[in-house]
Amino acid sequence: MEKGCITATKYFLFLCNLLFFIFGALILGFGLWILLDNQSFIAVLQEASTSLKVACYILIGVGSMSMLMGFLGCIGTIYEIRCLLGLYFTCLLLILLAQVVAGALFYFQREMLKKEVSTVMNRIIVDYTGQNRTTDVAWDYIQRTIQCCGWTGPGNWSENTLIRNSSQALYPCSCRNTSLPGVDVKSGGFCETLSPEWPVYSTGCISSVEAWLLSNAGVILGVCAGVAVIELLGMVLSLCLCKSVHQEDYTQVPKY
Secondary structure, eight states, X not given: OHHHHHHHHHHXXXXXXXXXXXXXXXXXXXXXXXXXXXXXXXXXXHHHOHHHHHHHHHHHHHHHHHHHHHHHHHHHHHHTOHHHHXXXXXXXXXXXXXXXXXXXXXXXXXXXXXXXXXXXXXHHHHTOOSSSOHHHHHHHHHHHHHTOOSSSSGGGGGGOHHHHHOSSOEEEGGGBOTTSSSOOOXXXXXXXXXXXXXXXXXXXXXXXXXXXXXXXXXXXXXXXXXXXHHHHHHHHHHHHHHHHOOSOOGGGSOOO
């Protein structure tokens, strides 16, 4: 009976390690996507904010560490190596505590984070030139895709350097409201209008971003809760297996 329980524990722990390895690969891929993507909302923030670049490298490091831990956990589970199981338990505990601290900091500093993001976005709008810079291309893509204009509204564009210093009535082409009558315009850069009212979308991009976060809050929380449950389960199973192993036999370690 005891042997059967140990075998079941090993299988469940191996499954947890496999899932942990997969989650680590997803985190690593997400960090690389943020770092390399140049046509998204994240790319705009990354170009103007060094803190997001640091976060990308942290995600890559956490993903790599998670994959390594999953691999070591699988080896420790299969060959019942107590030192690897103990190391796996300790690392899982540290990661879980770090996630709790990071979540608490994000929750209590959310207003400051929102203010910092608004500052970054307004600076990007002010410095927008319509050329093929990474931030310009990404910002045009965001406004066309989300169908918004400016960060809080079209009025943000009145602070743009080129629009303020131009003798023509210019507006960003990517803000063009396609539901209004008129000729087709460019997908980026500036367009000229003869009307005092810009033919653009009336809502700011912050409203669309907040709506997306609210609509997907359940999915985000579910993923976070799922990861935490797998980590807790892995900790419990590794501790149980570590206690059941009475003697290490390092000759069972595979030789490469």
